[in-house]
């Protein structure tokens with residue numbers, strides 16, 4: 001401000017002529033002309049010239065605060081033309097105009113913390129309501145309070161905030177900071193102290209700039225931290241910039257990459273089959289269409305190839321819309337490709353052996369049949385099942401079973417051509433599809449080879465294992481032209497190979513098909529037959545060989561089907577064994593035999609031993625001992641009158657378990673007989689351990705005993721063995737008086753067979769018992 005200029009709080013005071021300017025403001029000035037600045041209207045100082053008069057105050061003129069002996073001062077405006085006031089006013093107006101037109105908000109605060117000037121932008125930008133300015137320019141404190149109350153300075157006690165701000169404003173220092181307002185706008189606040197006290201402050205709306213900066217920072221972060229490689233090239237495809245992911249994927253540093261040509265395609269200098277288009281093609285498409293995306297094969301700096309997904313776009317100048325750069329984004333999809341390959345492998349392969357699974361076998365067989373039809377060739381489907389695999393799995397554990405299956409898979413794969421299909425359907429079932437075969441003879445050759453290779457011993461850990469395959473074979477087009485039927489027919493043939501004694505291969509025939517259909521029909525009827533009450537128990541008497549009296553009855557099941565009539569056990573017992581239905585049937589037999597025996601006793605008929613056959617499947621049932629015990633208790637039959645017949649092969653299959661099981665049954669008080677003795681491979685050491693009562697010599701040794709000296713010797717040896725072990729011996733299948741005599745001579749204790757009686761119904765038994773049933 002020019003020398004002698006003083007700011008007054010209101011021009012009106014100045015122009016009133018009274019003691020206008022507060023003492024401090026005019027201190028040091030005597031009478032004469034002075035220029036005073038008055039704040040008018042918009043808040044900007046208006047400069048006016050005043051002539052000051054000073055008079056001594058006399059007693060008669062005392063007024064207001066003036067005292068006698070002091071001076072009274074009066075200011076009168078000087079005429080404009082005479083003092084150059086025009087120039088000052090013009091400059092002031094110019095200044096206000098400038099303030100109103102500069103693109104930021106401006107405020108001027110004096111040393112008394114009074115807002116003395118501001119522009120319209122100040123009110124607008126800081127969003128001050130008009131009422132704040134209704135009584136002229138507000139004080140700094142008013143503005144601070146208003147702002148603090150509306151949270152402009154952030155959280156905290158508004159009073160405290162205002163106190164702090166006012167204290168700071170008393171000693172203004174140059175400052176510059178950003179203030180983010182509650183509505184999200186960002187102001188750059190810059191303050192500058194004034195030489196005469198107070199300060200001027202500018203407020204610039206930098207919201208857009210900040211947003212741009214933040215966007216740039218974000219873009220920078222994305223660029224730096226993106227897991228995808230980002231490459232920026234110029235129009236000549238030369239690399240301008242790459243991000244760290246690029247270096248990570250390719251092994252090429254940013255410095256080394258810069259200036260080199262970016263190759264987005266699958267470029268293979270040696271012409272090896274890399275996937276995707278080459279770089280020239282990709283750039284040509286980008287040139288024509290502005291962008292390209294797809295999969296290509298990249299090359300790392302160590303020469304290793306990797307699959308990648310890549311996207312290239314042209315970057316356009318926002319104004320000219322001309323492409324100035326290209327940006328390529330790509331990622332290494334090695335892991336994804338590997339996972340996809342694994343998933344695909346899982347979908348089409350058996351996880352244990354790596355062979356084709358059922359799903360892919362079906363697809364491949366369809367394809368093979370189509371090829372064979374087109375080429376006029378033959379094709380063979382071989383269905384393989386491992387004999388005794390279940391036993392190995394159950395007794396040695398699943399890890400051993402799994403290892404065995406893996407070795408079988410390897411042997412199968414090794415034994416056939418690369419073009420043939422080898423699949424595992426699950427469990428121990430395998431299928432081999434032989435393509436382009438000449439005829440049945442070729443297949444016989446392969447089947448014999450498979451039989452031999454798969455029958456050779458296996459070594460799992462340190463255990464030597466033995467298994468053999470049963471193989472069923474069907475031929476295209478001979479047995480069927482339909483892939484599903486070829487599989488079914490091979491399965492049927494395999495079943496027949498098993499039934500024919502295992503370790504065999506068998507071609508499919510029409511008779512097999514008929515038998516398989518009948519078997520399926522029987523199986524369907526068998527399920528639930530016990531619940532429907534279709535079974536009957538018949539009984540065959542057993543006699544003392546010396547005195548001829550009745551010793552017991554063997555209970556034998558019969559199936560009376562409502563449409564098919566009486567079905568013999570040999571037709572349905574093996575099927576019931578295979579399907580597991582035997583457990584349901586066996587339980588019914590046991591319950592019915594005990595009930596009937598007890599009923600005969602209650603009817604006053606002689607006390608008799610009742611024999612019931614137990615199947616292998618029943619022996620495997622965990623609850624067998626409980627079942628027998630419950631049935632005995634329910635019937636009220638004395639346990640000693642029940643004899644359980646267990647075949648020799650059933651106990652010798654797993655003798656260690658059999659010892660424990662037979663002992664548990666024996667502990668119930670029942671008797672135990674070994675059935676079909678001589679047909680299995682009994683170990684003497686085990687026979688000793690089994691808690692047996694009876695040994696039943698198989699009828700195959702009885703049927704020819706009168707002519708075959710070997711049979712007689714076997715029976716003699718069995719009798720001797722049994723007697724030495726303290727067991728009694730019964731011979732079954734006795735059909736003639738000669739056999740009776742011979743068996744008596746050989747020391748058999750009891751006899752059973754058609755010679756005495758065929759199995760008969762319970763009614764017949766009852767009548768016979770009433771008339772004392774004995775041998776002649």
Ligand SMILES: Nc1nc2c(ncn2[C@@H]2O[C@H](COP(=O)(O)O[C@H]3[C@@H](O)[C@H](n4cnc5c(=O)[nH]c(N)nc54)O[C@@H]3COP(=O)(O)O)[C@@H](O)[C@H]2O)c(=O)[nH]1
Pocket residue numbers: 540554555556557568569570573586589613614615675676699732733734735752753754755759
């Ligand atoms: N698990 C069960 N198996 C049972 C049950 N009922 C029977 N079976 C078994 O079915 C097979 C055939 O039995 P079936 O047709 O009843 O034949 C028995 C006798 O009829 C027959 N037999 C008796 N004497 C003679 C004879 O002099 N000659 C001759 N050719 N056959 C004769 O032997 C069968 C009894 O055999 P076994 O049980 O070994 O004593 C048969 O294997 C039965 O075991 C059942 O309820 N559960």
